[in-house]
Amino acid sequence: MLTRIPERYLVPLYRVEDVRRREQASFAQEGESYAMMHRAGEALYRHILHHNASLKHLSVVVGGGNNGGDGLVVAALAAQDGIEVTVYDCSSKPRTGDAEYAEKVAFGYDTIQITRNIEALNQDPGQVVVDGLLGIGFHPPISEDLANAIAAINQKRAQGAWVVSVDCPSGLDVETGRGALLVEADLVVTFIADKLGHYLLDGAVACHQIVMESLQAVDLLNRPTAYFLTPAVLENYPPCLRLPNSHKGTYGHVTVLGGDLGFGGAAIMASEAAAKSGVGTVTLMTQSRHLSASLMRNPNVMCVSPEDIGLGDTLRSSESVLVIGPGLGRTEWSERNWQAFLATEGPAVVDADALYWLGVYGQPMGRPAVLTPHPGEAARLLQCSTADILEDLVGSAQQIATRFQSVVILKGATSVVVNQNGDVVILGQPCPALAKGGSGDVLSGMVGACLAYYHEPFEAAVIAAAWHNMAANKASLVIGQISMQPYQLLDYLE
Ligand SMILES: NC(=O)C1=CN([C@@H]2O[C@H](COP(=O)(O)OP(=O)(O)OC[C@H]3O[C@@H](n4cnc5c(N)ncnc54)[C@H](OP(=O)(O)O)[C@@H]3O)[C@@H](O)[C@H]2O)[C@@H](O)CC1
Numbered sequence: 001m002l003t004r005i006p007e008r009y010l011v012p013l014y015r016v017e018d019v020r021r022r023e024q025a026s027f028a029q030e031g032e033s034y035a036m037m038h039r040a041g042e043a044l045y046r047h048i049l050h051h052n053a054s055l056k057h058l059s060v061v062v063g064g065g066n067n068g069g070d071g072l073v074v075a076a077l078a079a080q081d082g083i084e085v086t087v088y089d090c091s092s093k094p095r096t097g098d099a100e101y102a103e104k105v106a107f108g109y110d111t112i113q114i115t116r117n118i119e120a121l122n123q124d125p126g127q128v129v130v131d132g133l134l135g136i137g138f139h140p141p142i143s144e145d146l147a148n149a150i151a152a153i154n155q156k157r158a159q160g161a162w163v164v165s166v167d168c169p170s171g172l173d174v175e176t177g178r179g180a181l182l183v184e185a186d187l188v189v190t191f192i193a194d195k196l197g198h199y200l201l202d203g204a205v206a207c208h209q210i211v212m213e214s215l216q217a218v219d220l221l222n223r224p225t226a227y228f229l230t231p232a233v234l235e236n237y238p239p240c241l242r243l244p245n246s247h248k249g250t251y252g253h254v255t256v257l258g259g260d261l262g263f264g265g266a267a268i269m270a271s272e273a274a275a276k277s278g279v280g281t282v283t284l285m286t287q288s289r290h291l292s293a294s295l296m297r298n299p300n301v302m303c304v305s306p307e308d309i310g311l312g313d314t315l316r317s318s319e320s321v322l323v324i325g326p327g328l329g330r331t332e333w334s335e336r337n338w339q340a341f342l343a344t345e346g347p348a349v350v351d352a353d354a355l356y357w358l359g360v361y362g363q364p365m366g367r368p369a370v371l372t373p374h375p376g377e378a379a380r381l382l383q384c385s386t387a388d389i390l391e392d393l394v395g396s397a398q399q400i401a402t403r404f405q406s407v408v409i410l411k412g413a414t415s416v417v418v419n420q421n422g423d424v425v426i427l428g429q430p431c432p433a434l435a436k437g438g439s440g441d442v443l444s445g446m447v448g449a450c451l452a453y454y455h456e457p458f459e460a461a462v463i464a465a466a467w468h469n470m471a472a473n474k475a476s477l478v479i480g481q482i483s484m485q486p487y488q489l490l491d492y493l494e
Pocket residue numbers: 023033034036037040063064065066067068070092098133134135136137138139140141142143146166167168191
């Protein structure tokens with residue numbers, strides 16, 4: 001899938017149906033199901049003790065399903081160790097199956113306090129809360145009672161409590177990553193396999209740390225739906241590796257085409273991003289009135305206007321990368337430049353308004369290419385709503401990749417990178433400092449640089465997007481989430 005990045009840096013992610021199949025296969029093999037719930041509870045309890053060595057009091061909030069069953073196993077294990085336990089029972093009907101058995105065991109301890117009054121969590125002396133309300137059986141929308149319980153857990157956390165979620169933060173749709181109201185978890189102990197939704201949208205924000213316990217489940221060797229890229233891999237894969245005995249030709253060439261009137265900054269930032277990502281030479285092709293600004297800011301970037309020179313003449317070799325789109329606009333000038341782009345060959349990065357023109361013209365890329373839509377641009381390409389895209393980020397990115405025969409970076413709090421072969425990598429840690437104009441322009445220049453250096457579009461897209469995110473997180477720690485400007489992340493690329 002990725003030729004350079006070792007598999008150990010890729011966390012396999014699965015859909016709920018795969019997890020359910022493994023669960024059922026394990027039950028069949030073991031001839032019973034409670035043993036697995038017990039192992040889930042034991043694993044959770046181990047992690048709780050690991051993070052809270054001097055645990056005296058445990059608050060366990062449970063729903064009526066097996067997620068609550070896991071929570072009740074933890075309650076019993078803690079009671080066995082002499083820890084004071086309060087169970088907040090939020091079930092709406094009698095438990096059945098394994099959860100019923102777990103309830104029987106837990107409620108057999110007369111040292112465990114049981115209440116149905118979730119409001120009392122606020123006054124609970126415990127500073128460790130187990131969130132066992134809802135797991136993979138949750139289907140939105142949430143009921144009012146459980147919404148209140150989630151709000152109570154979050155309020156307790158806001159007052160300093162440490163929250164561990166059983167399998168997933170309650171309220172999270174583990175398929176989509178969405179959660180209108182969900183628990184914010186310091187730790188998520190997830191079972192059998194890592195799930196997609198932990199790494200997307202609201203899920204990526206709510207899960208501060210995730211550990212997976214396989215519970216000895218039968219491995220059906222299903223192909224993972226996606227992989228999450230561990231950022232540590234980037235130590236070995238910078239945007240480009242500087243070699244002692246090298247010259248500018250070693251690091252390739254990027255031409256950025258964009259910057260219609262009023263949008264000069266976008267194209268300038270993209271060209272600056274390519275240059276600061278280590279590419280050998282960079283050309284900026286933009287409206288003539290933006291040329292002096294670029295020369296003042298980045299004298300290392302060659303700059304020309306399309307009125308003075310043909311786009312093809314800016315390319316230095318068949319491996320020169322064209323980044324088209326930042327500030328390209330939707331005017332006659334923009335369309336002329338889009339057409340000039342179509343007349344060229346060679347690797348390309350298609351961003352911003354170039355994605356608009358791609359949608360208008362509608363043909364597959366026909367060249368090695370990376371498209372970098374945000375969900376709104378993705379919706380336009382697929383002629384659907386942004387809400388449809390958010391319902392299935394992975395599937396949407398795959399549809400775009402197939403339709404336009406290219407690699408796609410679907411940008412978001414975490415980004416989804418896919419290729420035409422169905423490979424999917426999710427990457428990044430949410431960085432609100434990036435929610436500003438210019439972030440995408442910087443990314444497109446970085447992808448251009450990585451494509452010039454690494455040549456393979458999927459690999460280049462993954463490395464560039466991951467560095468963009470990691471550098472932004474580093475920069476925002478120093479500069480601040482509010483005032484950090486996207487181009488400032490370029491000073492944190494090594
Ligand atoms: N079996 C085992 O041994 C193992 C199981 N495991 C564990 O089981 C979990 C899956 O358990 P599950 O399938 O019982 O579903 P679960 O997540 O508890 O949710 C069902 C409950 O939620 C409720 N509910 C749903 N939607 C709702 C809504 N919108 N608003 C309000 N309520 C709603 C639903 O209520 P109902 O619809 O029935 O009224 C029901 O009470 C999994 O995540 C893992 O933790 C693992 O440890 C492996 C071993």
